[in-house]
Amino acid sequence: MSNNKIEIRKLYKIFGPDPLPLIEKVNNGVGKDELLDKYQHVLGLSNINLDIPDQSLQVIMGLSGSGKSTLIRHINRLIEPTSGAMMVDGQDVLTLSQNELLEFRKNKTAMVFQKFALLPHKTVLQNVSFGLFIKKVDPAEAEKKSMYWIERVGLLGFENRYPQQLSGGMQQRVGLARALANDPDILLMDEAFSALDPLIRKDMQDILLELQSELKKTVVFITHDLDEALKIGDRIAILKDGCMDQEGDAVDILMSPKTDYVKKFVEDVNRSRVLKAKNIMQNVSEISKDLLDGQSLKVKADDVIEKFIDRVVTDKPNLVEVLGADGSAIGYLSPSRLAEILRK
Amino acid sequence: MAKETNFFFDFPTLPVEMIRAFKKSTDAAYKGFSREYGDLIESFFNPLLKFLVFWEKLLVGTPWLVIIGVVCAFAYFGTRSYKIVIGIILSFFFVGYMGMWQDMMESMGFIIVATIMSIGIGIPMGIWMSKSNRAQAVITPILDFMQTLPPFVYLIPVVMLLGIGKIPGLISVIVYAIPPMIRLTNLGIREVDREILEAADSFGATPSQKLRQVQFPLALPTIFAGVNQTIMMALAMVIIASMIGVKGLGQEVLRAITNQYFTLGMLNGLAIVILAIVFDRISQAYGKRIQKHRSGDAI
Incomplete structure (x- = not known):
């Protein structure tokens, strides 16, 4: 038994009406632009293989359109792949029945969104306990758990406010608390801090690192910001046009960039400020x-x-x-x- | 051939006899149908009639001071505005003082029942439409048809089937007033932010949990706009419905038209306007209250 929490194998996603026959074309070197021009299909992901060790913080990095948000949505199957396997704890998520998938989402994963995606008609407390409500946890217990996480993210006293009354940083703390209250093994963070001001973003990164050192979840973190990736990632995977360009730890990426794309990314990084x-x-x-x-x-x-x-x-x-x-x-x-x- | 016909100026038509035969046979078939099933359909609508009569009796039988008190309480909790409450008291006193109280209560009962029925049928239809693109494709042209067909035209088959009375009146009002309810429920649910739905999915919410916890509450302001529209359209239809025997303010207006009583028509028309403004202000106020979370103010 390996200690990988998540193993992604030969994952392909091609958007369009009839994607299956096009996988072979993609394997034979048809690129994203050609696929769109000639076949009117959009290449989302192409032959992604990635091992994410248990309790590690895996960053997936790329510019917009690189397929990073598509990839993270395959882990909890918000998007169906064209082909491939997504093993979580040795079980292929892609073979789960509809009901099994709901159970999987309730218990194994929780997601934090770029634009927070809070429920505007519910209070902070109700938002944080949303996952527990869906799981039909006893309301008193759900409230106790939620209040604990509201306190942990520093929002005590705001539990009866509505999301619209909070600043962006505070809203994303609610998003984080909502995910953690569910006590998932896997935390999926889709550009969770990208919409925040630089200072607030740094705060949130520190909160995440502090919580992670204690909770030891498996975190998959999407970002387009290399500094953020280097700061928080145990391992970093770089995506370009749906393909995996390079995968490794911060030193690998910084010291031996494999492709021109990665080289360009790391060119301006201040190594003495990033490397520990x-x-x-x-x-x-x-x-x-x-x-x-x-x-x-x-x-x-x-x-x-x-x-x-x-x-x-x-x-x-x-x-x-x-x-x-x-x-x-x-x-x-x-x-x-x-x-x-x-x-x- | 008695007359010369010109192809370019006279539209080619079916022979007159054929058109007459077509109309005759369709009417006869429908008459046969209504003779056969009219009683059955009438008994089907009997519970609705009882419901309507219950509301009318309730409103007519309740002391007028109590009615004014209840309406003012609704208005106050909705708007928190004394101005509107005072306006309601003054205008209701005017209506009562001019001898139109009972007519207004009958119309009010009628509107309330028509609105309840429209909401009860319209919201499930709207939800169904929002869930299924095929349902939307089928229902949308039907709603277009219902909204543009002149009400007088569909009064005819309803009256042929059910005769003159409250129920045919109620049905024609509902047909006229329900489309915005269905449309806006559908629209409100379809407009819910995709990322919020994705969040609900990511927590493993079932479709019905999503509907009850996310889609419906977020669509409520739009749905309430539909309720408001439905009430207004039902009020507009009150006069036409009075032509087939619905009592209330509409009947007085109809009497004024046929007898050229200008003042009678004016007064009853004013009473309808007052009723419309009261319903509109109260329902809009409740619509706004549901959106209180959207403001940045502390609540």
């Missing part, structure tokens, strides 16, 4: 003996390079020691490694 010590640290075996004996600088695993680079320059340590949560060294960084990473 734990992302780039080396094993003890990769470090030469004499460096280990010398004077070292101690940094935390979650510190970004920017936070300690000045001390590396002024103190000139032989080695940077990366400390884990318990204070012991979990990895090392040689100055030459740092220099290599910061060089473009």
